Amino acid sequence: MATAPEKARTVLERFPAGGPRGSWPAEEFAAAQRAQGTNAQVVMDLPTDQFLVVTDTSTE
Numbered sequence: 001m002a003t004a005p006e007k008a009r010t011v012l013e014r015f016p017a018g019g020p021r022g023s024w025p026a027e028e029f030a031a032a033q034r035a036q037g038t039n040a041q042v043v044m045d046l047p048t049d050q051f052l053v054v055t056d057t058s059t060e
Contacts, residue, residue: 018049
């Protein structure tokens with residue numbers, strides 16, 4: 001079975017998964033980045049139990 005090549009991603013910020021109930025700091029950070037024109041999204045890194053805010057574009 002062929003798999004698609006992975007896109008290079010840049011991690012903008014990391015947030016622990018065990019935040020307070022009703023608090024979504026990773027989503028809030030990603031929304032702020034999108035408001036500034038960065039295509040940011042939140043993904044879960046299961047091995048580290050963290051939410052990562054990533055972008056497919058370089059932040060250079």
